[in-house]
Amino acid sequence: MNGTASKNTGPYIVAGIVSIFLIVIAYMMFFLPKMNESKALVSQAATAHTNNAALTAKAEKIGAIAKNIGPLKAQVDEFNLAFPSAAQQQNMIDTINQAAASTGVTLTTLNPSAPAPKKDDTAAAPPPPVTQAKQSGTDLPGPAPAPASPATQAAAASTAQLGTVSLKIDGTGTLDAVQAFVVKLESLKRPILVHELQIDKLENGYHVMANGETFLSAPLVAPAGSK
Structure with missing residues (x-):
């Protein structure tokens, strides 16, 4: 089984x-x-x-x-x-002339200088070494360096981070006109830093004098994609 x-x-x-x-x-x-x-x-x-x-x-x-x-x-x-990238002095001169004309001030002096690098932002360059020439056993200093031309100074200012243009402004008009002109200068889109402002009374009006500077800078680049 x-x-x-x-x-x-x-x-x-x-x-x-x-x-x-x-x-x-x-x-x-x-x-x-x-x-x-x-x-x-x-x-x-x-x-x-x-x-x-x-x-x-x-x-x-x-x-x-x-x-x-x-x-x-x-x-x-x-x-x-x-803060334009170039001096653009003509635009600045036209703007100041328009400010004077609109307020009744007659300008007698409007003298912008050549652009120059701003001293606070430009490191002082060391003096060039003095070359020595041997002649009859006497050390003679080499030739003195030539001063920079205005064109060279303008080129240096255009490549500097911040440059300046000095201004001298003189004008005459009534007290109201002179005061209105100063207000116009303060409200310009291109700012002017005034170091000296003087208003004197004349026989037939007032005299205004302003010494200052305006600025120029490397241009900012607009953001990509903007129209």
Whole structure:
């Protein structure tokens, strides 16, 4: 009986082992790759979500900056008008003449100087070494350096961080006209720093004298994307 029972159950045991083996093979070949693929897709989705969030934040930041480009360009234009990159003396002379004409002041002197680097922002250059020449056993100093020409000074001022143009203004008019003219000078878009202001009474009016300086600077660049 026992031999017969063993013969009857043996095929079932073998079939069970084969079935388990086939299930393991199917799991390794089909289910495991699909699970790994699903995990990869989940990871890609998380990465895409993170990138989208970063791009959204960047877009919002760019949008906020873009809203400020217009006002910023206006400030750049205002600065370049107040502190031009070149002397632009003719524009300045025309503006002061218009201020005088509109207030009733007759200008007798309007004398801007050549532009020069602002002393506070320009380091003093060391004096050039004196060359010595040997002649008959006596040391003789070399030739003195030639002074810089006005054109060289103007070129140096145009490349300096901040340059100045000295001004001397004289004019005559009534007291109201002279006072109005001084107010006009104070309100010019190109600022004038007045070091000396004198108003004297004349026989038929008043005389106004102002000594000061205006400034020039390297131009600011308008923000990219502004129109």
